[in-house]
Amino acid sequence: MDLGLRGRAAFVAASSKGMGRATAECFAAEGADVGMCARGADELEQAAAAVRAHGVRVVARPADLSDGAQIEPMLTEVAGELGRLDALVVNAGGPPPGFFRDLDDAGWQRAHDLTLMSAVRLVRAALPWLERSDAPSVLFISSFSIRQPIGNLLLSNAVRMSVLGLAKSLATELAPVRVNTLIPGMVRTGRAIALAQSRLREGQTVDEVMAEHARQVIPLARYGEPEEFARVAAFVSSPAAAYVTGAAIPVDGGIIQAP
Numbered sequence: 001m002d003l004g005l006r007g008r009a010a011f012v013a014a015s016s017k018g019m020g021r022a023t024a025e026c027f028a029a030e031g032a033d034v035g036m037c038a039r040g041a042d043e044l045e046q047a048a049a050a051v052r053a054h055g056v057r058v059v060a061r062p063a064d065l066s067d068g069a070q071i072e073p074m075l076t077e078v079a080g081e082l083g084r085l086d087a088l089v090v091n092a093g094g095p096p097p098g099f100f101r102d103l104d105d106a107g108w109q110r111a112h113d114l115t116l117m118s119a120v121r122l123v124r125a126a127l128p129w130l131e132r133s134d135a136p137s138v139l140f141i142s143s144f145s146i147r148q149p150i151g152n153l154l155l156s157n158a159v160r161m162s163v164l165g166l167a168k169s170l171a172t173e174l175a176p177v178r179v180n181t182l183i184p185g186m187v188r189t190g191r192a193i194a195l196a197q198s199r200l201r202e203g204q205t206v207d208e209v210m211a212e213h214a215r216q217v218i219p220l221a222r223y224g225e226p227e228e229f230a231r232v233a234a235f236v237s238s239p240a241a242a243y244v245t246g247a248a249i250p251v252d253g254g255i256i257q258a259p
């Protein structure tokens with residue numbers, strides 16, 4: 001199937017590692033130019049070089065998405081250099097683990113800025129470009145915490161619900177811009193490995209912790225690979241998914257128990 005991405009341009013936020021990077025590579029493999037950002041300049045440049053190797057134009061700029069002042073200038077510069085924007089993938093690092101009694105107002109505010117306000121600001125900055133496209137798409141990368149709370153990830157459980165509400169509202173308000181959400185389950189990225197490390201028992205390796213956990217809770221009995229997530233992200237963002245909007249789609253190996 002031709003996704004119809006060749007000659008288009010996509011911006012993937014938080015894309016030096018993990019699902020963001022894999023998604024950027026997938027767009028490039030389909031022939032789309034790609035905009036990228038992350039905080040760490042060196043890793044971002046390495047990732048940009050790998051994406052560029054697919055023979056497309058790549059514009060990458062370091063930016064901290066939790067800092068409201070950095071988003072609009074960064075995205076405007078990237079889209080300006082690419083000359084167009086057809087797809088925006090909203091992504092950021094996840095909020096830190098923690099339980100209710102550990103969290104003060106500053107922690108809640110940081111999660112709000114990182115997860116909700118980065119999404120608001122990315123869409124606001126991208127909109128003037130998306131409105132010039134004949135196949136505009138916004139895709140939010142969320143978490144299975146929006147379907148079932150995750151034990152030690154209270155901030156993710158709470159704040160991501162507001163992004164889901166934002167996405168669903170925008171699907172109506174911004175149409176014909178298509179607005180969708182992807183719900184990753186457990187995907188083998190640096191973040192997933194770090195979370196598994198926090199559950200290590202004596203004598204266990206991280207791989208053993210992840211394999212045991214996967215057998216217990218994931219019907220497909222393994223973590224997903226970033227590329228498996230990325231292929232769905234590129235498809236949902238592409239003209240091939242032209243009638244899909246307002247959807248929240250799991251890519252989760254079956255971990256979500258709700259129907």
Ligand SMILES: NC(=O)c1ccc[n+]([C@@H]2O[C@H](COP(=O)([O-])OP(=O)(O)OC[C@H]3O[C@@H](n4cnc5c(N)ncnc54)[C@H](OP(=O)(O)O)[C@@H]3O)[C@@H](O)[C@H]2O)c1
Binds near residue numbers: 091
């Ligand atoms: N992996 C999973 O199993 C899983 C499951 C459910 C949900 N999620 C969520 O999906 C999202 C992506 O996760 P991932 O596993 O792909 O993460 P990852 O491998 O840790 O990669 C995160 C990416 O985001 C960038 N980033 C982090 N904070 C940023 C900030 N403030 N501003 C700009 N860029 C930032 C990182 O680069 P820098 O550090 O250099 O900025 C990196 O490129 C996260 O929100 C995560 O919570 C992941």
